[in-house]
Amino acid sequence: MAVDEGVASAAGVATDTAAKSGTEGAVHRLKPNAIGLLGVVFMAVATAAPITAMTGNVPFMVSSGNGIGAPASYLVAMVVLAIFSVGFTSMAKHITSTGAFYGFISYGLGRSVGLASGLLATFAYVVFEPALIGIFSTFATTTLHDQTGLDIPWWAFAVLMLAVNATGTWFGVSVAEKLLVVLLATEVTILAAMAVSVAFHGGGPDGFSIDPVNPVNAFKGTSAGLGLFFAFWSWVGFESTAMYGEESRNPKKIIPKATMISVLGVGVFYVFVSWMAITGTGQSSAVKVAGDNPLGLFFGPTERYVGHWAVDVMQWLMITGSLACGMAFHNCAARYMYALGREGVLPSLKNTVGRTHARHGSPHIAGLVQTVVSAVLIGAFWAAGKDPYTGTYVLLAILGTMAILVVQAVCSFAVLVYFRSHHPESRHWFRTFTAPLVGGVAMLAVVTLLVSNMGVAAGPESDSAVLKATPWLVALIAVAGVGYAQYLKRRDPSRYLLLGRTVLEETKER
Numbered sequence: 001m002a003v004d005e006g007v008a009s010a011a012g013v014a015t016d017t018a019a020k021s022g023t024e025g026a027v028h029r030l031k032p033n034a035i036g037l038l039g040v041v042f043m044a045v046a047t048a049a050p051i052t053a054m055t056g057n058v059p060f061m062v063s064s065g066n067g068i069g070a071p072a073s074y075l076v077a078m079v080v081l082a083i084f085s086v087g088f089t090s091m092a093k094h095i096t097s098t099g100a101f102y103g104f105i106s107y108g109l110g111r112s113v114g115l116a117s118g119l120l121a122t123f124a125y126v127v128f129e130p131a132l133i134g135i136f137s138t139f140a141t142t143t144l145h146d147q148t149g150l151d152i153p154w155w156a157f158a159v160l161m162l163a164v165n166a167t168g169t170w171f172g173v174s175v176a177e178k179l180l181v182v183l184l185a186t187e188v189t190i191l192a193a194m195a196v197s198v199a200f201h202g203g204g205p206d207g208f209s210i211d212p213v214n215p216v217n218a219f220k221g222t223s224a225g226l227g228l229f230f231a232f233w234s235w236v237g238f239e240s241t242a243m244y245g246e247e248s249r250n251p252k253k254i255i256p257k258a259t260m261i262s263v264l265g266v267g268v269f270y271v272f273v274s275w276m277a278i279t280g281t282g283q284s285s286a287v288k289v290a291g292d293n294p295l296g297l298f299f300g301p302t303e304r305y306v307g308h309w310a311v312d313v314m315q316w317l318m319i320t321g322s323l324a325c326g327m328a329f330h331n332c333a334a335r336y337m338y339a340l341g342r343e344g345v346l347p348s349l350k351n352t353v354g355r356t357h358a359r360h361g362s363p364h365i366a367g368l369v370q371t372v373v374s375a376v377l378i379g380a381f382w383a384a385g386k387d388p389y390t391g392t393y394v395l396l397a398i399l400g401t402m403a404i405l406v407v408q409a410v411c412s413f414a415v416l417v418y419f420r421s422h423h424p425e426s427r428h429w430f431r432t433f434t435a436p437l438v439g440g441v442a443m444l445a446v447v448t449l450l451v452s453n454m455g456v457a458a459g460p461e462s463d464s465a466v467l468k469a470t471p472w473l474v475a476l477i478a479v480a481g482v483g484y485a486q487y488l489k490r491r492d493p494s495r496y497l498l499l500g501r502t503v504l505e506e507t508k509e510r
Helices: 002-021 037-048 050-064 067-092 101-109 111-148 154-170 173-200 215-219 224-233 238-247 251-281 283-292 296-305 308-342 364-383 388-421 430-461 465-491
Strands: none
Touching: 037 050, 037 173, 037 238, 037 251, 037 308, 050 067, 050 111, 050 173, 050 224, 050 251, 050 283, 050 296, 050 308, 067 101, 067 215, 067 224, 067 238, 067 251, 067 283, 067 388, 067 430, 101 111, 101 238, 101 308, 101 388, 111 154, 111 308, 111 364, 111 388, 111 465, 154 308, 154 364, 173 251, 173 296, 173 308, 215 224, 224 388, 224 430, 238 251, 238 308, 251 283, 251 296, 283 296, 296 308, 308 364, 364 388, 388 430, 388 465, 430 465
């Protein structure tokens, strides 16, 4: 172990030296100090897409999950994710790498498990973008038809979103940050306006009740497991804070803070908004409304307590919110590709996706590759006749969510091992043992919820071949990662030693 780490350390020093000298073997790096604390928070919250999570997930949770206990599901999920984040952020104080989970798990559980996790995380973010393109296109075509009478094919909006995302990544994270600040501010404002108005009016038709936030009710209803899964699904991407470490100012402090702010801030917002949507609709009728007219759960209270104009605005913000989410996932996928590429996991990747733009310091080639992959997936689902929402969005979101939840669980266990083997002096009974242990077990429980409720979550696509293949695809990628890492260990030890270890001088493991 000591010899292995010593060689890895030497490889890291060589990498740093090459980066400084500008030699042929130099590692292309991302632009440093590009964003601050708020920028990282905005990028992470954008992946959660508050307006999409609320209008897309809550009605389904209410109608088919735990009924009026949906807000309580968010409360439970927030607590679990906060516990997970304690261990996650403890490790972020020692390791800063755009590979995030890939780097963390490589240090904690070894390079083979690290590469498998890196491939799974990359795969998850890669499929999340086309999933969001599907729901963005649906919102856009529906809103334009309802408000203007125009009928524009959904694929036209898909092309538009692909172009916007590719452009944003090309010019760097600071450009994407500025756009996301505007988009997030508007969607959060309209949801907050509805929720605050309901609260100020003393509740809806049935008055005001704390039953929706009673944790006990999170485990009741038609399918409590389904409701809890959708609650966790609403946070997917919050952990992306770590992958902006190399581009942020003072990452050892910013990344832990940004992660906890994202988890707790989004959690409080989700609980309050979903609670007020149910209250504003009326607890006695919320389940029926959510089943008959899902968006009515939000449009009804918004029109009643804010005004019809706000419903029109909300429809447009559902479009921009899904755009923001897709853009954030595009950035995440590009950075994971870049992290794998710069280490030469495959030799051809180092001078392609492992390169950064000379002026903008962005993973521009990885961003273009992600655009092409997304376009191919969208084209394949279109050719198969899949609906952009019930087919493309739902199937790819379930696939990506399963992959990322598995990685989150593995990361929790990596924290346990990392502090025991690398930093025993920093071990703490809660931060580096209890929290990651509870977080890891809880994440595995959520994966179980997903597997057992996949058919219901997929709705009309419950018999889809893609859905049936989902667990097998995730397992195949993980096995391929472990297998390839073992191949490198035997055939190319120097490349094997770099797996998950390329971190630059000012951000290296300590």
